Amino acid sequence: MTTDEITALIGDKNAALLSHTCETVTKDLLHLPSPDFIDKVLSQSNRSNQTLRSLASVYKHGRLSGTGYLSILPVDQGVEHSAGASFAPNPIYFDPENIIRLAIEGGCNAVASTIGGLAMLSRKYAHQIPFIVKLNHNELLTYPNKFDQVIFGSVREAWNMGAAAVGATIYFGSEESDRQIKEVSQLFEEAHSLGMATVLWCYLRNRVFKRADADYHVSADLTGQANYLGVTIQADIIKQKLPANNGGYKMLNSESMSYGKWDERMYTELTTANPIDLCRYQVLNCFMGRAGLINSGGASAGETDLKEAVLTAIINKRAGGTGLISGRKAFQRPFTEGIALLNAIQDVYLDEAITVA
Numbered sequence: 001m002t003t004d005e006i007t008a009l010i011g012d013k014n015a016a017l018l019s020h021t022c023e024t025v026t027k028d029l030l031h032l033p034s035p036d037f038i039d040k041v042l043s044q045s046n047r048s049n050q051t052l053r054s055l056a057s058v059y060k061h062g063r064l065s066g067t068g069y070l071s072i073l074p075v076d077q078g079v080e081h082s083a084g085a086s087f088a089p090n091p092i093y094f095d096p097e098n099i100i101r102l103a104i105e106g107g108c109n110a111v112a113s114t115i116g117g118l119a120m121l122s123r124k125y126a127h128q129i130p131f132i133v134k135l136n137h138n139e140l141l142t143y144p145n146k147f148d149q150v151i152f153g154s155v156r157e158a159w160n161m162g163a164a165a166v167g168a169t170i171y172f173g174s175e176e177s178d179r180q181i182k183e184v185s186q187l188f189e190e191a192h193s194l195g196m197a198t199v200l201w202c203y204l205r206n207r208v209f210k211r212a213d214a215d216y217h218v219s220a221d222l223t224g225q226a227n228y229l230g231v232t233i234q235a236d237i238i239k240q241k242l243p244a245n246n247g248g249y250k251m252l253n254s255e256s257m258s259y260g261k262w263d264e265r266m267y268t269e270l271t272t273a274n275p276i277d278l279c280r281y282q283v284l285n286c287f288m289g290r291a292g293l294i295n296s297g298g299a300s301a302g303e304t305d306l307k308e309a310v311l312t313a314i315i316n317k318r319a320g321g322t323g324l325i326s327g328r329k330a331f332q333r334p335f336t337e338g339i340a341l342l343n344a345i346q347d348v349y350l351d352e353a354i355t356v357a
Contacts, residue, residue, distance in 0.1 A: 001343075009310055018354065020274060020357050022276060022357045024270055024271055024280065024281075025284055027320060027356045033067070033323075041290050042055060047236070053195070054197045058070065058110045062108050063107035064323070064346055070325075071324060071342060073099070074134075075099045075113045078094075079114055079137040079152070082141075087331075089332040090331060096114075097125075099111065099113055099117065100113075100121055102342075104128060105339050110129065110130040111132065113132075114153075119161050126162035130164035130165070132165040133153065133166050134167045135152060135153050135158065135167065137169075149171060149180050159194045166197075166199070168199075169201035171204070172203065173209060173226075174206055181229070185234075188200075197237070198237070199237045200230040200235035200237070200238055200239065202239065203241070205217070218244040219248030220243035220246040221248050221281070223243055224243075224284065226240070228286075231285075240293060241298070242279060242316070246273070275315050280319040289322075292321070294321065296325055297329050297345075305333070308329070309326055309341055312326075314348055324345050
């Protein structure tokens with residue numbers, strides 16, 4: 001897509017996103033994606049040469065190769081949401097080979113999926129596209145349903161199949177989060193010791209966060225803190241939902257008990273209500289961009305998917321983020337349409353006219 005096509009797609013209502021300037025924390029203070037991001041930023045860390053090489057294999061693959069930006073296809077919903085519910089719109093994806101093919105033909109930097117799905121095709125594809133092996137999942141077969149991330153595989157097996165990275169989810173804010181933090185910290189330490197990179201799904205989970213007036217699971221202040229906890233356990237890349245509101249700390253402290261710690265300047269000086277500024281607050285909490293922030297593409301809504309995916313990419317890029325990790329919008333539609341949607345996302349990051357705000 002050209003700049004004109006992108007502008008026409010998002011419409012006049014969203015045109016201001018292309019001209020907005022962040023006046024909270026300015027872009028000169030960030031560590032921004034660039035062709036030499038690994039050399040400038042990550043090589044200063046404790047990551048081993050092998051881990052840096054694994055990260056380079058991800059950053060230097062696909063249509064965004066060498067830009068510093070990432071486009072990743074994640075398909076773990078067969079476990080997370082049930083295979084039937086996830087793949088009924090397009091049954092070819094019961095076969096994990098088609099997931100990998102979509103990532104390759106869609107020009108992605110990497111494919112993220114279950115250990116079983118990637119292991120089944122590892123000898124055929126591990127050398128063709130970087131694998132990110134998702135090691136834990138929330139399964140919804142237990143009755144009544146529970147929400148907990150349980151380990152499904154080992155770091156050693158991910159390494160053995162030639163994976164470039166491992167991924168995991170932590171439900172920050174949940175009763176199980178302490179255990180998950182300990183488990184994932186150990187997984188990431190082992191992955192780094194074997195020369196693999198690490199990707200963390202930094203999701204919030206607590207029934208109190210969801211209110212009739214707003215869902216604070218996507219509040220900038222709370223998701224930003226989840227990001228900070230994620231980089232603290234040495235995640236190289238943070239996956240987070242795009243913020244849709246703010247004021248989670250304020251809401252929770254309006255109840256009968258206190259919650260966490262917050263400062264009014266979080267809302268007056270560090271961000272505004274603008275979607276780009278809200279996302280920039282998430283970037284700040286990724287050590288000012290030293291760990292890349294990739295935002296989730298979200299659920300498939302049908303006809304508006306392309307527009308929503310492009311808008312999310314614009315917000316992420318202009319905020320100083322590192323890319324998009326979009327699954328359902330791509331695989332819950334015909335194969336060629338999925339490729340087109342992934343390419344449209346990538347076109348935002350390839351478009352030099354769309355700059356960091």
